[in-house]
Amino acid sequence: MPYRLPRSYNKWIMTLANIDPRILAALRSLRSGGWSYKRRHSAQPDLLSSLSRDLGYPAVWGDVTRLPAHGGPQATATWKELGVKGRNGIGGIPCELVHANASGGSCSKNVVLRGSQAFASALAIYLPVHFLPILLTRPQYLLRPSNLLHTLLAVLRSASFLSTFVSTIWAAVCLTRTLLLARLFPRISHDVWDGPFGCTFAGSLVCGGSIWIEQGRRRGEIALYMLPRAIRACLPERWVRSGAKGVQWGERLAFVLSLATILTAAVHRPDSLRGLSRWALAFIMKGPNAGFWKRKRRGESVPPTPIEKAPGAETLPKPYVLRRR
Structure with missing residues (x-):
């Protein structure tokens, strides 16, 4: 079918x-x-x-x-x-x-x-x-x-x-x-x-x-790609195409739960995401200050920002440390 x-x-x-x-x-x-x-x-x-x-x-x-x-x-x-x-x-x-x-x-x-x-x-x-x-x-x-x-x-x-x-x-x-x-x-x-x-x-x-x-990580991705289609194929066709309130609320609930799961993973387990989804969610959650987007904007060859030292910090004597013999 x-x-x-x-x-x-x-x-x-x-x-x-x-x-x-x-x-x-x-x-x-x-x-x-x-x-x-x-x-x-x-x-x-x-x-x-x-x-x-x-x-x-x-x-x-x-x-x-x-x-x-x-x-x-x-x-x-x-x-x-x-x-x-x-x-x-x-x-x-x-x-x-x-x-x-x-x-x-x-x-x-x-x-x-x-x-x-x-x-x-x-x-x-x-x-x-x-x-x-x-x-x-x-x-x-x-x-x-x-x-x-x-x-x-x-x-x-x-x-x-x-x-x-x-x-x-x-x-x-x-x-x-x-x-x-x-x-x-x-x-x-x-x-x-x-x-x-x-x-x-x-x-x-x-x-x-x-x-x-396939690799273990790819197997998980393929399973997540196939699962919604498998569930969709098992649902009665007339019920899905009817546009009833039950169908609409089911779609909304599935979307909310899926998005909440992905956003939670992006915050607490970013290592579980990969590829474009990881970087896109990092931008959504952290904006332009996300690590990847910040490096992209500055360029990889830009040296790190120097740390300013207090005036006269180099002339201050080092503290004396008592050492045991």
Whole structure:
């Protein structure tokens, strides 16, 4: 139910996942009952047939009335008749249509290709995330090669996290519907393996483990970024969009508590904040006299303010101190 997520967030996920919208429409139809292997029914008969044609495969590969619902010898005979290779003993949509890329029917190639594409996209995302706060607050930090290398390694680590997140989803999907579970239990219909509690559910369970690639502090930030969206997705859509007083007061209460927590941390535990949030809150709480903004205004090369001495302080005799022998 992507409509429960913010539009910008949903668009970012769809871009990173790079899934053909017709595959998503078929999965949603499976969930709603508009698509069924067992009943050989589809509310949109040309949904995957058009995808198959666009990819250069026979249109019949996407025809639900011809696709086997279960595995076994009958499925093997059907695939031989349709000219599909690599799916002997299992049913469902051919991997060539699910992958919808240059990997063809190879699940391992698809995982590697998806992971590589996600890694390249993640670099474009995390380079400014890691470097921009440093460039805005303490650019001299990057002048030391060791600090620059440390920041670059952090970027690669974050990109690896996102790449692993995407590739593990696809690995779990292929293991569920093609490589492992569907072969172990051929009598179970692909209405289950391709349904909401099948391959997509397995991918959602597995991909979360990629968070352990990130550093501990980054894991906390990602959790705080994801938590509000997860809560929003669990709330009833009608109630959220109704604009009732309960919704308004809930939003206000959440905002007040969140802002109070952040401001309290800025005063009593500033070390728990980092990046732009730390410096912005320091300016809000202390104004131009905040350490960073004061140094920024004066410049790093400005020497410390000299301490004025009282007149004649240097000519005064030093006090006599009695020392024991």
